[in-house]
Amino acid sequence: MNVIALRAWSLLLLIILTVSTAVGCADVSGTPVDQVQIVTDSVQTSSDFYVHNLLSNGNFSNLSDGVAGAFFHYASIKVEYHDTNDNLPPPYNSPNYPAWPDWNTSPTFYDDYARQNHDTLTYPWVVFYIDHMVANRTDSCAGFRPGVSSALLNQPLTRRASRYSFILASDVQLQGQLCAVSTQQQENVMIHVVTHEYGHQRAGLTDYFWQQPQPNNSQYHQGQVASDREDVMAYPESDYEILVHTDPVFDALVNDFSGNNTTCKGNLLTNNPVH
Numbered sequence: 060m061n062v063i064a065l066r067a068w069s070l071l072l073l074i075i076l077t078v079s080t081a082v083g084c085a086d087v088s089g090t091p092v093d094q095v096q097i098v099t100d101s102v103q104t105s106s107d108f109y110v111h112n113l114l115s116n117g118n119f120s121n122l123s124d125g126v127a128g129a130f131f132h133y134a135s136i137k138v139e140y141h142d143t144n145d146n147l148p149p150p151y152n153s154p155n156y157p158a159w160p161d162w163n164t165s166p167t168f169y170d171d172y173a174r175q176n177h178d179t180l181t182y183p184w185v186v187f188y189i190d191h192m193v194a195n196r197t198d199s200c201a202g203f204r205p206g207v208s209s210a211l212l213n214q215p216l217t218r219r220a221s222r223y224s225f226i227l228a229s230d231v232q233l234q235g236q237l238c239a240v241s242t243q244q245q246e247n248v249m250i251h252v253v254t255h256e257y258g259h260q261r262a263g264l265t266d267y268f269w270q271q272p273q274p275n276n277s278q279y280h281q282g283q284v285a286s287d288r289e290d291v292m293a294y295p296e297s298d299y300e301i302l303v304h305t306d307p308v309f310d311a312l313v314n315d316f317s318g319n320n321t322t323c324k325g326n327l328l329t330n331n332p333v334h
Contacts, residue, residue: 214333
């Protein structure tokens with residue numbers, strides 16, 4: 060199961076991903092989008108009442124388009140959102156109720172909640188926008204986990220009932236406030252977080268921990284990105300990338316193709332037909 064690791068605010072800003080495997084190149088998005096079969100992802104989006112109000116306050120009006128644009132540009136995946144429930148049940152069985160439990164100690168709680176609230180007959184994919192996770196600080200600008208997702212290595216889970224992405228939307232907003240970043244920058248962060256998490260769920264994209272002495276998962280991130288950009292699946296991503304850019308990018312090769320698992324784009328193309 061792939062999830063994002065803990066994020067950290069640096070210089071009062073959220074950092075969640077990394078410098079890419081290469082920089083200083085031209086646009087390397089690969090096969091033109093009009094040469095790849097367009098598929099439509101029917102994505103259930105649901106939120107609890109508090110988070111629905113947060114997302115509806117006008118500060119996140121570009122969130123859906125920002126996420127959808129990345130998947131369409133790189134793999135002709137047309138993301139269509141279906142808001143099915145703005146009043147999700149609270150996490151009643153959470154050992155930390157009313158907070159959501161720490162995913163590290165209670166991963167099955169998220170598995171069970173997704174199975175109970177994902178309309179798998181209608182929507183192959185799901186993104187839940189939820190409130191506070193107990194492991195995230197609420198009193199200071201600090202590292203936190205903004206989301207969790209389910210997946211296999213370089214492929215989505217076969218059973219729809221096991222697929223999910225949870226976005227800790229209120230924690231993203233709160234840390235933005237505690238770290239004194241603007242509402243526009245908070246939206247940029249949210250776009251990167253949702254793109255990252257849906258990348259896990261949709262194609263089993265891995266985190267790329269480039270700072271480790273032996274970079275983790277580097278064999279799946281051998282592509283490049285345009286000059287001065289950074290792979291949305293890498294960790295950590297710079298303040299400039301995540302706070303300024305509203306269009307997340309994936310690493311890619313010039314001639315990327317379905318069946319190639321050495322880049323994010325290759326894995327997205329490989330899993331393009333999956334539903």
